[in-house]
Amino acid sequence: MKKTIALIALTSLLFISCKKEETAAPAEAKNPDEFGVMIKKSANIEMVKKLTEMGSSFDFENFKANFAPNAVIHDNMKDITIDENIKVLEDIKAKGMTLTLDKDPLIFEHVNYEPNKKTGISNYVFTYQDATFSKGGKSVVINYHMVFGIKDGKIVEEWDIYDSAPIMDLLK
Template structure:
């Protein structure tokens, strides 16, 4: 009786393991599968940290997260990290404070193949509803920031946001 139960248990385990392999194989052969999404990773943590540094106007810490020749596309205006940091320094000089949301949307896309243009497989996508305050005036802006990351450094960045609330705040 014990041998029969052991044989049934062993057979069940083999069947279950075969089904798991078949399921993994079926997903891997899906032609529409280009990669995976991660809700947390070292790269998502880095982007959250970068935004924390930005809210404190800590430009030196921010610069350390970028590769030397990073290109930033700020609302389709291409700039260097140095040029981008001047924008942050300007906001600080105007007496603006920055408040970040408690739970921004941040995730990493890990592609199966490197992007043809950048040669990169890892991208962090984020949405932050940031509050800018100057005196008693506030402006809320949704920032969509996307980052190409390789070897623990930001290689390229794309930011899109509505500039009108910031323009109004700085009047």
């Protein structure tokens, strides 16, 4: 009886060891031109949402705290510092203009697999948002395209693209 049980056990072990191992379905090959991923929720996205709210409510102290000390803002292809950007916003406020932002912007983050060799940035938050500038019963809606390069939880570089002519007309 013991020999029969041992023979069954040995046969079972041989059968199991010879069984073809099932493998998981292979992952799709990564596109060789792919260099990162896009995500729809992140701490960086939340920071940018809060930042744009701070800018529109003229909360400059908290607004500035989100930027690295040497951050560069490319405002319609003109490079300015965060202090120069705040000065523009202060002038808008001083001239009696208000600024409101739509509450549902198109916003996402692109995370590069490797950081930019020059800047060290690998996280970029993109947003497309309508901003309404108002003064004395008149208003204009401007579509902003903003990109925020973020490193270590701070904005290091920002690109803003928008049509400034309607804002200038409103200030006249």
